[in-house]
Amino acid sequence: MDYDQLKTFLVVTELNSFTKAAAFLHITQSTVTSRIAKLEEFYSVRLFDRNNRDLRLSSKGLELLPFMQQQLNLYEKTKQIATQHTHSQELKIAVTQSTWNSFPVRRVLSLHEKIPNLHVQITTDHSPAIIQHVLDGRIDYGIVFNLPRAKAIRAWHLGRHHYALYRHTDVNIDADFDLASLQNERYIKVSWGIPFQKWLEKHGIQHHKSPLEVSHGNLAKQIIIEQKGMGFLPQESVVNEPSLVEVPLGVEWAYQDYYAICLKNHPETTVYQTMNHFLNEGKVKGEIENIDH
Structure with a gap:
Protein backbone atom coordinates (compact mmCIF):
# COMPACT_ATOMS: atom_id res chain seq x y z
CA MET A 1 0.00 0.00 0.00
CA ASP A 2 1.33 3.45 -0.89
CA TYR A 3 0.28 7.08 -1.12
CA ASP A 4 -0.89 6.88 -4.75
CA GLN A 5 -3.12 3.90 -4.02
CA LEU A 6 -4.73 5.63 -1.03
CA LYS A 7 -5.22 8.86 -2.97
CA THR A 8 -6.77 6.99 -5.90
CA PHE A 9 -9.13 5.07 -3.62
CA LEU A 10 -10.40 8.27 -1.97
CA VAL A 11 -10.87 10.08 -5.30
CA VAL A 12 -12.81 7.12 -6.74
CA THR A 13 -14.95 7.10 -3.59
CA GLU A 14 -15.71 10.80 -3.95
CA LEU A 15 -16.44 10.74 -7.70
CA ASN A 16 -18.07 7.28 -7.83
CA SER A 17 -16.30 6.59 -11.09
CA PHE A 18 -13.01 5.06 -12.24
CA THR A 19 -13.18 7.13 -15.44
CA LYS A 20 -13.71 10.45 -13.63
CA ALA A 21 -11.00 9.58 -11.10
CA ALA A 22 -8.53 8.90 -13.92
CA ALA A 23 -9.29 12.27 -15.51
CA PHE A 24 -9.01 14.06 -12.16
CA LEU A 25 -5.65 12.45 -11.34
CA HIS A 26 -4.35 12.77 -14.92
CA ILE A 27 -3.69 9.05 -15.22
CA THR A 28 -5.16 6.26 -17.33
CA GLN A 29 -8.21 4.30 -16.25
CA SER A 30 -6.15 1.11 -16.30
CA THR A 31 -3.81 2.70 -13.71
CA VAL A 32 -6.79 3.47 -11.48
CA THR A 33 -8.01 -0.12 -11.82
CA SER A 34 -4.53 -1.46 -11.03
CA ARG A 35 -4.14 0.69 -7.90
CA ILE A 36 -7.53 -0.32 -6.52
CA ALA A 37 -6.75 -3.99 -7.25
CA LYS A 38 -3.48 -3.73 -5.30
CA LEU A 39 -5.30 -2.17 -2.34
CA GLU A 40 -7.89 -4.96 -2.38
CA GLU A 41 -5.08 -7.50 -2.53
CA PHE A 42 -3.32 -5.81 0.40
CA TYR A 43 -6.45 -5.87 2.60
CA SER A 44 -7.76 -9.14 1.16
CA VAL A 45 -11.22 -7.60 0.76
CA ARG A 46 -13.38 -6.19 -2.02
CA LEU A 47 -13.52 -2.40 -1.65
CA PHE A 48 -16.18 -1.62 -4.27
CA ASP A 49 -19.34 -3.27 -5.48
CA ARG A 50 -19.50 -2.86 -9.25
CA ASN A 51 -22.16 -3.34 -11.89
CA ASN A 52 -22.68 -1.93 -15.36
CA ARG A 53 -24.39 1.25 -14.18
CA ASP A 54 -23.27 1.81 -10.61
CA LEU A 55 -20.16 1.90 -8.43
CA ARG A 56 -20.36 2.04 -4.68
CA LEU A 57 -18.28 1.13 -1.65
CA SER A 58 -18.63 -2.38 -0.29
CA SER A 59 -19.44 -2.82 3.38
CA LYS A 60 -15.74 -3.37 4.13
CA GLY A 61 -14.77 -0.44 1.94
CA LEU A 62 -17.19 1.76 3.86
CA GLU A 63 -15.75 0.51 7.14
CA LEU A 64 -12.16 1.18 6.02
CA LEU A 65 -12.88 4.60 4.48
CA PRO A 66 -12.27 6.83 7.57
CA PHE A 67 -9.05 4.99 8.41
CA MET A 68 -7.75 5.37 4.86
CA GLN A 69 -8.54 9.07 5.03
CA GLN A 70 -6.52 9.29 8.25
CA GLN A 71 -3.61 7.46 6.62
CA LEU A 72 -3.66 9.85 3.66
CA ASN A 73 -3.73 12.82 6.03
CA LEU A 74 -0.69 11.42 7.84
CA TYR A 75 1.13 10.94 4.54
CA GLU A 76 0.44 14.54 3.54
CA LYS A 77 1.31 15.90 6.98
CA THR A 78 4.68 14.15 7.07
CA LYS A 79 5.40 15.35 3.54
CA GLN A 80 4.52 18.90 4.58
CA ILE A 81 6.83 18.70 7.59
CA ALA A 82 9.66 17.40 5.43
CA THR A 83 9.12 20.20 2.92
CA GLN A 84 9.01 22.82 5.66
CA HIS A 85 12.30 21.52 7.03
CA THR A 86 13.92 21.92 3.63
CA HIS A 87 12.55 25.40 3.09
CA SER A 88 13.37 26.46 6.65
CA GLN A 89 17.06 26.50 5.72
CA ARG A 160 34.32 51.56 9.62
CA HIS A 161 33.43 53.82 6.71
CA HIS A 162 35.41 57.02 6.21
CA TYR A 163 33.66 59.82 4.34
CA ALA A 164 35.70 62.07 2.08
CA LEU A 165 34.65 64.92 -0.17
CA TYR A 166 34.80 63.95 -3.84
CA ARG A 167 34.40 66.04 -6.97
CA HIS A 168 33.99 65.20 -10.61
CA THR A 169 37.21 65.68 -12.57
CA ASP A 170 35.50 68.43 -14.62
CA VAL A 171 34.81 70.48 -11.47
CA ASN A 172 37.55 73.04 -10.85
CA ILE A 173 38.07 74.43 -7.36
CA ASP A 174 40.21 77.25 -5.98
CA ALA A 175 43.42 76.53 -4.13
CA ASP A 176 41.94 77.96 -0.92
CA PHE A 177 38.78 75.81 -1.14
CA ASP A 178 37.39 74.79 2.26
CA LEU A 179 34.17 73.30 3.63
CA ALA A 180 32.49 76.70 3.79
CA SER A 181 32.94 76.94 0.01
CA LEU A 182 30.48 74.09 -0.55
CA GLN A 183 27.59 76.54 -0.77
CA ASN A 184 29.07 77.90 -3.99
CA GLU A 185 29.45 74.51 -5.66
CA ARG A 186 27.22 71.78 -7.11
CA TYR A 187 27.09 70.03 -3.76
CA ILE A 188 25.04 66.82 -3.59
CA LYS A 189 23.99 66.22 0.00
CA VAL A 190 23.54 62.82 1.63
CA SER A 191 22.36 62.44 5.24
CA TRP A 192 25.02 60.08 6.56
CA GLY A 193 23.62 60.01 10.08
CA ILE A 194 24.23 61.71 13.40
CA PRO A 195 28.04 61.16 13.63
CA PHE A 196 28.52 62.73 10.21
CA GLN A 197 26.25 65.66 11.07
CA LYS A 198 28.24 66.28 14.26
CA TRP A 199 31.43 66.22 12.20
CA LEU A 200 30.00 68.89 9.88
CA GLU A 201 29.00 71.02 12.85
CA LYS A 202 32.47 70.62 14.33
CA HIS A 203 33.87 72.13 11.15
CA GLY A 204 31.42 75.01 11.07
CA ILE A 205 28.75 73.62 8.73
CA GLN A 206 25.47 73.36 10.59
CA HIS A 207 22.44 73.99 8.42
CA HIS A 208 23.86 74.26 4.94
CA LYS A 209 21.18 73.61 2.34
CA SER A 210 22.10 71.85 -0.86
CA PRO A 211 20.25 72.23 -4.18
CA LEU A 212 19.84 68.45 -4.14
CA GLU A 213 19.66 65.92 -1.31
CA VAL A 214 19.45 62.15 -1.86
CA SER A 215 18.81 59.20 0.43
CA HIS A 216 21.81 56.94 -0.14
CA GLY A 217 25.37 56.95 -1.37
CA ASN A 218 25.12 54.91 -4.57
CA LEU A 219 22.54 57.34 -5.94
CA ALA A 220 24.64 60.31 -4.81
CA LYS A 221 27.71 58.92 -6.57
CA GLN A 222 25.74 58.39 -9.77
CA ILE A 223 24.40 61.96 -9.69
CA ILE A 224 27.83 63.44 -8.91
CA ILE A 225 29.23 61.65 -11.96
CA GLU A 226 26.35 62.50 -14.29
CA GLN A 227 25.83 66.10 -13.15
CA LYS A 228 29.54 66.82 -12.62
CA GLY A 229 29.16 67.86 -9.00
CA MET A 230 30.68 67.03 -5.63
CA GLY A 231 29.66 65.41 -2.38
CA PHE A 232 30.70 63.25 0.56
CA LEU A 233 31.01 59.54 -0.20
CA PRO A 234 32.45 56.52 1.61
CA GLN A 235 36.02 56.06 0.44
CA GLU A 236 35.32 52.35 0.00
CA SER A 237 32.65 53.12 -2.62
CA VAL A 238 34.88 55.24 -4.86
CA VAL A 239 37.60 52.67 -5.52
CA ASN A 240 38.38 52.36 -9.25
CA GLU A 241 36.17 55.34 -10.18
CA PRO A 242 38.40 57.47 -12.47
CA SER A 243 35.89 60.31 -12.88
CA LEU A 244 35.94 61.15 -9.15
CA VAL A 245 38.85 62.64 -7.21
CA GLU A 246 39.18 63.36 -3.51
CA VAL A 247 39.21 67.01 -2.44
CA PRO A 248 42.05 67.52 0.09
CA LEU A 249 40.92 69.69 2.98
CA GLY A 250 43.61 69.00 5.56
CA VAL A 251 41.14 67.65 8.14
CA GLU A 252 40.48 64.20 9.54
CA TRP A 253 37.56 62.76 7.61
CA ALA A 254 34.30 61.79 9.26
CA TYR A 255 33.71 58.10 9.91
CA GLN A 256 30.91 55.78 10.90
Whole structure:
Protein backbone atom coordinates (compact mmCIF):
# COMPACT_ATOMS: atom_id res chain seq x y z
CA MET A 1 0.00 0.00 0.00
CA ASP A 2 1.33 3.45 -0.89
CA TYR A 3 0.28 7.08 -1.12
CA ASP A 4 -0.89 6.88 -4.75
CA GLN A 5 -3.12 3.90 -4.02
CA LEU A 6 -4.73 5.63 -1.03
CA LYS A 7 -5.22 8.86 -2.97
CA THR A 8 -6.77 6.99 -5.90
CA PHE A 9 -9.13 5.07 -3.62
CA LEU A 10 -10.40 8.27 -1.97
CA VAL A 11 -10.87 10.08 -5.30
CA VAL A 12 -12.81 7.12 -6.74
CA THR A 13 -14.95 7.10 -3.59
CA GLU A 14 -15.71 10.80 -3.95
CA LEU A 15 -16.44 10.74 -7.70
CA ASN A 16 -18.07 7.28 -7.83
CA SER A 17 -16.30 6.59 -11.09
CA PHE A 18 -13.01 5.06 -12.24
CA THR A 19 -13.18 7.13 -15.44
CA LYS A 20 -13.71 10.45 -13.63
CA ALA A 21 -11.00 9.58 -11.10
CA ALA A 22 -8.53 8.90 -13.92
CA ALA A 23 -9.29 12.27 -15.51
CA PHE A 24 -9.01 14.06 -12.16
CA LEU A 25 -5.65 12.45 -11.34
CA HIS A 26 -4.35 12.77 -14.92
CA ILE A 27 -3.69 9.05 -15.22
CA THR A 28 -5.16 6.26 -17.33
CA GLN A 29 -8.21 4.30 -16.25
CA SER A 30 -6.15 1.11 -16.30
CA THR A 31 -3.81 2.70 -13.71
CA VAL A 32 -6.79 3.47 -11.48
CA THR A 33 -8.01 -0.12 -11.82
CA SER A 34 -4.53 -1.46 -11.03
CA ARG A 35 -4.14 0.69 -7.90
CA ILE A 36 -7.53 -0.32 -6.52
CA ALA A 37 -6.75 -3.99 -7.25
CA LYS A 38 -3.48 -3.73 -5.30
CA LEU A 39 -5.30 -2.17 -2.34
CA GLU A 40 -7.89 -4.96 -2.38
CA GLU A 41 -5.08 -7.50 -2.53
CA PHE A 42 -3.32 -5.81 0.40
CA TYR A 43 -6.45 -5.87 2.60
CA SER A 44 -7.76 -9.14 1.16
CA VAL A 45 -11.22 -7.60 0.76
CA ARG A 46 -13.38 -6.19 -2.02
CA LEU A 47 -13.52 -2.40 -1.65
CA PHE A 48 -16.18 -1.62 -4.27
CA ASP A 49 -19.34 -3.27 -5.48
CA ARG A 50 -19.50 -2.86 -9.25
CA ASN A 51 -22.16 -3.34 -11.89
CA ASN A 52 -22.68 -1.93 -15.36
CA ARG A 53 -24.39 1.25 -14.18
CA ASP A 54 -23.27 1.81 -10.61
CA LEU A 55 -20.16 1.90 -8.43
CA ARG A 56 -20.36 2.04 -4.68
CA LEU A 57 -18.28 1.13 -1.65
CA SER A 58 -18.63 -2.38 -0.29
CA SER A 59 -19.44 -2.82 3.38
CA LYS A 60 -15.74 -3.37 4.13
CA GLY A 61 -14.77 -0.44 1.94
CA LEU A 62 -17.19 1.76 3.86
CA GLU A 63 -15.75 0.51 7.14
CA LEU A 64 -12.16 1.18 6.02
CA LEU A 65 -12.88 4.60 4.48
CA PRO A 66 -12.27 6.83 7.57
CA PHE A 67 -9.05 4.99 8.41
CA MET A 68 -7.75 5.37 4.86
CA GLN A 69 -8.54 9.07 5.03
CA GLN A 70 -6.52 9.29 8.25
CA GLN A 71 -3.61 7.46 6.62
CA LEU A 72 -3.66 9.85 3.66
CA ASN A 73 -3.73 12.82 6.03
CA LEU A 74 -0.69 11.42 7.84
CA TYR A 75 1.13 10.94 4.54
CA GLU A 76 0.44 14.54 3.54
CA LYS A 77 1.31 15.90 6.98
CA THR A 78 4.68 14.15 7.07
CA LYS A 79 5.40 15.35 3.54
CA GLN A 80 4.52 18.90 4.58
CA ILE A 81 6.83 18.70 7.59
CA ALA A 82 9.66 17.40 5.43
CA THR A 83 9.12 20.20 2.92
CA GLN A 84 9.01 22.82 5.66
CA HIS A 85 12.30 21.52 7.03
CA THR A 86 13.92 21.92 3.63
CA HIS A 87 12.55 25.40 3.09
CA SER A 88 13.37 26.46 6.65
CA GLN A 89 17.06 26.50 5.72
CA GLU A 90 16.82 30.16 4.82
CA LEU A 91 19.04 33.07 5.74
CA LYS A 92 17.49 36.52 5.40
CA ILE A 93 19.95 39.39 5.53
CA ALA A 94 19.33 43.11 5.11
CA VAL A 95 22.15 45.59 4.48
CA THR A 96 22.27 49.33 4.03
CA GLN A 97 22.98 50.63 0.54
CA SER A 98 26.26 52.12 1.71
CA THR A 99 27.61 48.95 3.34
CA TRP A 100 26.84 46.83 0.29
CA ASN A 101 30.32 47.24 -1.18
CA SER A 102 31.85 46.13 2.13
CA PHE A 103 29.46 43.23 2.70
CA PRO A 104 31.23 39.83 2.55
CA VAL A 105 28.81 38.26 0.06
CA ARG A 106 31.23 35.57 -1.05
CA ARG A 107 31.90 34.43 2.49
CA VAL A 108 28.19 34.27 3.30
CA LEU A 109 27.48 32.31 0.13
CA SER A 110 30.29 29.93 1.11
CA LEU A 111 27.96 28.75 3.88
CA HIS A 112 26.41 26.53 1.18
CA GLU A 113 29.38 24.23 1.69
CA LYS A 114 28.10 23.47 5.20
CA ILE A 115 24.37 23.82 4.47
CA PRO A 116 23.76 22.56 0.90
CA ASN A 117 20.03 23.44 0.85
CA LEU A 118 20.56 26.95 2.25
CA HIS A 119 18.66 29.75 0.53
CA VAL A 120 20.16 33.20 1.13
CA GLN A 121 17.97 36.27 0.62
CA ILE A 122 19.67 39.69 0.71
CA THR A 123 17.75 42.97 0.69
CA THR A 124 18.68 46.62 1.25
CA ASP A 125 17.12 49.20 3.56
CA HIS A 126 17.97 52.00 5.97
CA SER A 127 19.52 51.17 9.35
CA PRO A 128 16.47 52.04 11.55
CA ALA A 129 14.20 49.86 9.40
CA ILE A 130 16.70 46.98 9.42
CA ILE A 131 17.01 47.12 13.21
CA GLN A 132 13.22 47.01 13.55
CA HIS A 133 12.97 44.09 11.11
CA VAL A 134 15.50 42.14 13.20
CA LEU A 135 13.50 42.86 16.37
CA ASP A 136 10.29 41.79 14.60
CA GLY A 137 11.89 38.57 13.35
CA ARG A 138 11.32 39.48 9.70
CA ILE A 139 15.02 39.10 8.91
CA ASP A 140 17.74 37.02 10.55
CA TYR A 141 20.73 39.34 10.31
CA GLY A 142 21.22 43.00 9.52
CA ILE A 143 24.21 45.13 8.57
CA VAL A 144 23.65 48.60 10.03
CA PHE A 145 25.42 51.82 10.95
CA ASN A 146 25.90 52.65 14.63
CA LEU A 147 25.45 50.24 17.51
CA PRO A 148 21.75 49.55 18.27
CA ARG A 149 20.74 50.23 21.87
CA ALA A 150 18.14 47.45 22.07
CA LYS A 151 19.24 44.90 24.68
CA ALA A 152 17.62 42.10 22.70
CA ILE A 153 20.15 42.54 19.90
CA ARG A 154 23.56 40.92 19.62
CA ALA A 155 26.12 42.82 17.54
CA TRP A 156 29.50 42.34 15.90
CA HIS A 157 31.63 45.30 14.82
CA LEU A 158 32.40 44.71 11.14
CA GLY A 159 34.27 47.82 10.13
CA ARG A 160 34.32 51.56 9.62
CA HIS A 161 33.43 53.82 6.71
CA HIS A 162 35.41 57.02 6.21
CA TYR A 163 33.66 59.82 4.34
CA ALA A 164 35.70 62.07 2.08
CA LEU A 165 34.65 64.92 -0.17
CA TYR A 166 34.80 63.95 -3.84
CA ARG A 167 34.40 66.04 -6.97
CA HIS A 168 33.99 65.20 -10.61
CA THR A 169 37.21 65.68 -12.57
CA ASP A 170 35.50 68.43 -14.62
CA VAL A 171 34.81 70.48 -11.47
CA ASN A 172 37.55 73.04 -10.85
CA ILE A 173 38.07 74.43 -7.36
CA ASP A 174 40.21 77.25 -5.98
CA ALA A 175 43.42 76.53 -4.13
CA ASP A 176 41.94 77.96 -0.92
CA PHE A 177 38.78 75.81 -1.14
CA ASP A 178 37.39 74.79 2.26
CA LEU A 179 34.17 73.30 3.63
CA ALA A 180 32.49 76.70 3.79
CA SER A 181 32.94 76.94 0.01
CA LEU A 182 30.48 74.09 -0.55
CA GLN A 183 27.59 76.54 -0.77
CA ASN A 184 29.07 77.90 -3.99
CA GLU A 185 29.45 74.51 -5.66
CA ARG A 186 27.22 71.78 -7.11
CA TYR A 187 27.09 70.03 -3.76
CA ILE A 188 25.04 66.82 -3.59
CA LYS A 189 23.99 66.22 0.00
CA VAL A 190 23.54 62.82 1.63
CA SER A 191 22.36 62.44 5.24
CA TRP A 192 25.02 60.08 6.56
CA GLY A 193 23.62 60.01 10.08
CA ILE A 194 24.23 61.71 13.40
CA PRO A 195 28.04 61.16 13.63
CA PHE A 196 28.52 62.73 10.21
CA GLN A 197 26.25 65.66 11.07
CA LYS A 198 28.24 66.28 14.26
CA TRP A 199 31.43 66.22 12.20
CA LEU A 200 30.00 68.89 9.88
CA GLU A 201 29.00 71.02 12.85
CA LYS A 202 32.47 70.62 14.33
CA HIS A 203 33.87 72.13 11.15
CA GLY A 204 31.42 75.01 11.07
CA ILE A 205 28.75 73.62 8.73
CA GLN A 206 25.47 73.36 10.59
CA HIS A 207 22.44 73.99 8.42
CA HIS A 208 23.86 74.26 4.94
CA LYS A 209 21.18 73.61 2.34
CA SER A 210 22.10 71.85 -0.86
CA PRO A 211 20.25 72.23 -4.18
CA LEU A 212 19.84 68.45 -4.14
CA GLU A 213 19.66 65.92 -1.31
CA VAL A 214 19.45 62.15 -1.86
CA SER A 215 18.81 59.20 0.43
CA HIS A 216 21.81 56.94 -0.14
CA GLY A 217 25.37 56.95 -1.37
CA ASN A 218 25.12 54.91 -4.57
CA LEU A 219 22.54 57.34 -5.94
CA ALA A 220 24.64 60.31 -4.81
CA LYS A 221 27.71 58.92 -6.57
CA GLN A 222 25.74 58.39 -9.77
CA ILE A 223 24.40 61.96 -9.69
CA ILE A 224 27.83 63.44 -8.91
CA ILE A 225 29.23 61.65 -11.96
CA GLU A 226 26.35 62.50 -14.29
CA GLN A 227 25.83 66.10 -13.15
CA LYS A 228 29.54 66.82 -12.62
CA GLY A 229 29.16 67.86 -9.00
CA MET A 230 30.68 67.03 -5.63
CA GLY A 231 29.66 65.41 -2.38
CA PHE A 232 30.70 63.25 0.56
CA LEU A 233 31.01 59.54 -0.20
CA PRO A 234 32.45 56.52 1.61
CA GLN A 235 36.02 56.06 0.44
CA GLU A 236 35.32 52.35 0.00
CA SER A 237 32.65 53.12 -2.62
CA VAL A 238 34.88 55.24 -4.86
CA VAL A 239 37.60 52.67 -5.52
CA ASN A 240 38.38 52.36 -9.25
CA GLU A 241 36.17 55.34 -10.18
CA PRO A 242 38.40 57.47 -12.47
CA SER A 243 35.89 60.31 -12.88
CA LEU A 244 35.94 61.15 -9.15
CA VAL A 245 38.85 62.64 -7.21
CA GLU A 246 39.18 63.36 -3.51
CA VAL A 247 39.21 67.01 -2.44
CA PRO A 248 42.05 67.52 0.09
CA LEU A 249 40.92 69.69 2.98
CA GLY A 250 43.61 69.00 5.56
CA VAL A 251 41.14 67.65 8.14
CA GLU A 252 40.48 64.20 9.54
CA TRP A 253 37.56 62.76 7.61
CA ALA A 254 34.30 61.79 9.26
CA TYR A 255 33.71 58.10 9.91
CA GLN A 256 30.91 55.78 10.90
CA ASP A 257 31.04 52.23 12.27
CA TYR A 258 28.87 49.45 10.94
CA TYR A 259 27.75 46.23 12.60
CA ALA A 260 26.24 42.83 11.98
CA ILE A 261 23.23 42.30 14.25
CA CYS A 262 20.78 39.54 15.16
CA LEU A 263 18.49 38.65 18.04
CA LYS A 264 20.22 37.25 21.11
CA ASN A 265 17.44 34.75 21.76
CA HIS A 266 17.05 33.37 18.26
CA PRO A 267 16.25 29.68 17.59
CA GLU A 268 19.35 27.50 17.68
CA THR A 269 19.00 26.31 14.10
CA THR A 270 21.85 25.11 11.93
CA VAL A 271 21.67 28.34 9.94
CA TYR A 272 22.09 30.56 13.00
CA GLN A 273 24.82 28.38 14.47
CA THR A 274 26.75 28.45 11.20
CA MET A 275 26.31 32.20 10.68
CA ASN A 276 27.34 32.97 14.26
CA HIS A 277 30.37 30.74 13.78
CA PHE A 278 31.21 32.71 10.65
CA LEU A 279 31.02 36.01 12.57
CA ASN A 280 32.88 34.68 15.62
CA GLU A 281 35.57 33.25 13.35
CA GLY A 282 36.06 36.73 11.94
CA LYS A 283 36.26 38.08 15.48
CA VAL A 284 39.01 35.59 16.39
CA LYS A 285 40.96 36.57 13.26
CA GLY A 286 40.70 40.23 14.22
CA GLU A 287 38.34 40.99 11.35
CA ILE A 288 35.28 41.42 13.57
CA GLU A 289 34.85 42.77 17.08
CA ASN A 290 32.23 41.22 19.37
CA ILE A 291 30.04 43.75 21.15
CA ASP A 292 28.29 43.09 24.45
CA HIS A 293 25.57 45.51 25.52
